[in-house]
Amino acid sequence: MIVTRNRMALGIVAAVAAIAPVNVSAASAHSTVAGCNARGAMTWTTTTASYRVQLHIGMPEKMYTPAEVKKLHPKGGEVMMGGMMGMNSGMTMRGRSMHHLEAQICSKQTGAVIANAEPTITLVDGSMGSMMTKKLPVAMMQGIGHGMEDFHYGNNVTMPDGHKLTVRVTLNGETAVFRVQMPKGK
Numbered sequence: 001m002i003v004t005r006n007r008m009a010l011g012i013v014a015a016v017a018a019i020a021p022v023n024v025s026a027a028s029a030h031s032t033v034a035g036c037n038a039r040g041a042m043t044w045t046t047t048t049a050s051y052r053v054q055l056h057i058g059m060p061e062k063m064y065t066p067a068e069v070k071k072l073h074p075k076g077g078e079v080m081m082g083g084m085m086g087m088n089s090g091m092t093m094r095g096r097s098m099h100h101l102e103a104q105i106c107s108k109q110t111g112a113v114i115a116n117a118e119p120t121i122t123l124v125d126g127s128m129g130s131m132m133t134k135k136l137p138v139a140m141m142q143g144i145g146h147g148m149e150d151f152h153y154g155n156n157v158t159m160p161d162g163h164k165l166t167v168r169v170t171l172n173g174e175t176a177v178f179r180v181q182m183p184k185g186k
């Protein structure tokens with residue numbers, strides 16, 4: 001009986017532990033990307049001549065096509081509006097973790113969210129003396145249940161734990177540069 005109770009208790013603890021971080025990340029991902037002035041732990045904002053660009057790096061997001069959203073009615077994740085297809089899984093290896101990297105671009109003058117553009121996003125790893133440059137396949141997305149105010153660009157991507165990275169978001173010849181310190185791995 002005690003054994004059973006302990007097992008049940010463990011089961012509940014494990015379930016809470018598994019659910020809690022997902023809820024937290026989903027909430028922070030959307031509340032911080034919802035507006036160009038929003039702030040969060042892994043969110044950076046900078047401006048170029050014409051744009052205000054907000055970069056958000058969070059937990060990997062499940063990315064759906066509009067057809068999949070219609071069929072599956074997911075409660076979370078993101079719907080792809082165009083661009084490159086999202087990566088829902090990828091090779092992870094020691095020292096690298098999967099993240100969701102996304103950038104929202106707004107007009108500096110009007111505050112309007114720039115949709116259906118074709119920005120390029122590159123990641124430069126300057127840690128360990130190595131200069132690795134990676135071009136991100138850019139999908140256009142919106143958080144499911146959110147509207148145009150959440151329109152952004154990015155993808156799921158594996159990134160090196162603990163490294164210093166430079167993320168560049170370029171649109172119409174204007175580049176927003178972010179210096180990012182990735183968290184240590186688990």
Ligand SMILES: [Cu+2]
Pocket residue numbers: 061078100101102141142152153154155
């Ligand atoms: Cu996204």
